[in-house]
Amino acid sequence: MALVSPGRAMCRIALFLISLGFISVFGFGQKAHSGMEAATRASLPNTTPDITPSRGIGPFDAKQAQEWGAAAEVLCAQSRYAEAEKLYLKLLEEREHNLGLNNPELATDLNDLGRVSFAQMKYQQAIAYYERVVQIMETSKGRTDMALAVPLDKLTRTSQALEKYSQAEQYARRAVAVIEKNKGPEAAELAPELIIVGDLLSLQKQFANAEPLYQRAVKVVEKSAGNSSVETLAALDGLATAYLEMNRPAEAEAAWRRALSVQESAFGPSSIEVAGTLAKLGKYYFDQKKFPEAAYCYERELFIRSKLHGETSPDAQATLTEVARVYGAQGRHADAEPLYRAMLSAKELDTVTSLNSLAALLASRERNAEAESLYKTSIAVLDKRGFVTARRPVINPADPPPPLLAETLDQYAALLRKMRKKSDATKMETRARILHGAPSPTDGSAANTKKTR
Known part of the structure; x- marks a missing residue:
């Protein structure tokens, strides 16, 4: 009987194992005595973990997850919601791989994703996250568990933001139940x-x-x-x-x-909350043609808003309009006229402030002629008594120019000096000093001349 060499015997064994499905790959070394080791290595299962394991199995780095969560919260505090969303998605994927798709611990990540989606006005996406939270909670705790009230409330508010009021109502009614x-x-x-x-x-x-x-x-x-x-x-x-x-x-x-x-x-009786309800009552009484009651409510509201925010604040001015409207409806035209004038004056001041800001911007860009034109317009609006154009300007204590006129003249004078219009600049500076309450240089020199004499 012929003897079979050891190398040929190992080949036959390998082919036999392949035919049975025990191994799929077989490699030979150059040396015959290494053949069995190669066959043994080929037959071992792959023990290296898959980087994308199936749902419910896989490694989970708790420390890494904590770092991602902390970083996402910092980004949210900075209103960088899109970047925070990416980190929350990573957290969700990691936890899904480790815990499965329906584990209650996923609710935290889903709530965070709903929150950042809502902040980015991705309302439909936020609803999908919150609905999944509800499904997970129903599976783990039941359909009537108290914990469901929170995600149901979030679904209500998100649906309302989408103006899906009927859908929002269903969520809210379930929260009530x-x-x-x-x-x-x-x-x-x-x-x-x-x-x-x-x-x-x-x-x-x-x-x-x-x-x-x-x-x-x-x-x-x-x-x-x-x-x-x-x-x-x-x-x-x-x-x-x-x-x-x-x-x-x-x-x-x-x-x-x-x-x-x-x-x-x-x-308290002078709180902004009280002012809000007085406004509603004032409108109610006005619509009911109960003008004395409406006037009382609006006058009291005006007092509160002027006290809290100032007489020229937008909300005080809006209330002033309502007071004047009620006076007009009552035939109290003499009372309504000064209110309308006050409103116009406040609007003029806002206009001048905007004109001056634009003029300063133009001057900084060397568009001096345009800036000068705007300052002239501001002065024309503010100087109703001709103080600036008067040869010898005098302030009427009973009707002084608005403080904004002095500020405008200061800015205009600086522009004129920049444009090398020294004579005009001096004139504006002199009038600004009078408005500020400081003596002009000419007044001081005149006083010194009298003392010398």
């Missing part, structure tokens, strides 16, 4: 959700359906926090609006008056 199931029908947590449903119904013009929800919210707050709690304010405002739309003006007035009383007690 969850809270009722867990906390009871009179729980304090119910009030905000009831108000949200009422607001959504009002947006859909379903005021009759909104009314009982607002009323229920008021009762819930009264029981949990008292009759004068500020938590009643949103519901009272919703009720007043609904009553007006349903042509029940007396009930609307009562709701706003109660809201006013709550605000005065909680925030």
Whole structure:
């Protein structure tokens, strides 16, 4: 019987293993005695982990995840939401690979992604993230768990941002049902959700359906926090609006008056919150042709806004317009005229400020002629008594020029000197000194001459 060489025997063994499917690759070394080692290595499974493992298995670096999360929060604080979103997506993918697609721990990453999507006005994308949070929670905790109220509220607000009011209403009603199931029908947590449903119904013009929800919210707050709690304010405002739309003006007035009383007690009689309700009452009375009551509300609102923000602030000026309008409706034209003049004066000052800013910009770009034209326009608007053009300017204490005129003359004089118009610049500087209350150089020299004599 012929003997088989060791090398040929190893080849036969390898071919036999291949035919059975035990190995797929077989390599030979140049030396015959290394053949068995090669066959053994080829038959071992690949123990190197896949960099994209299947869902639910794979490595998870908790330290790396923590660093990504912290970096994403810093980016959010800087309003760099697109960059934060990329990090949150990485976190979600890592956790999915490690924990699976339905693990409750994914909710944190999904909520973060919903938040940054909302901040970027990617509302539909945010809804997808929040809906997945709800699905995961339903699977792990059940359909009525209290924890569902939070993502349902986020879905409500996001749908409202998309003006999908009917869809938002469904989410909000489900949040109400969850809270009722867990906390009871009179729980304090119910009030905000009831108000949200009422607001959504009002947006859909379903005021009759909104009314009982607002009323229920008021009762819930009264029981949990008292009759004068500020938590009643949103519901009272919703009720007043609904009553007006349903042509029940007396009930609307009562709701706003109660809201006013709550605000005065909680925030003080001269608070901005009180001013807001006075504005609503003022409009209500004006529409009802109750002009004395409307005048009272608007006058009081004007006092508050002028005190808090200044007489020339935009909100004070808007209220001034309403006061003048009421005076006109009452036939009090003599009272309305100075108010309209004050409004025009305030608007003129705003116009001059804008003109001066543009003039300064043009001057900085060496467009001096254009800048000079703007300063002349500003002076013409401000100098109604001819102070600047007078040969011997004198200030009338009863009707002085506005302080902005002196500032404008200072800027104009600087431009004139830059343009080498020294005579005109000196004239503007002299008048500016008078307005500032400082003696002009000519006045000082005249006084010195008298002393010498």
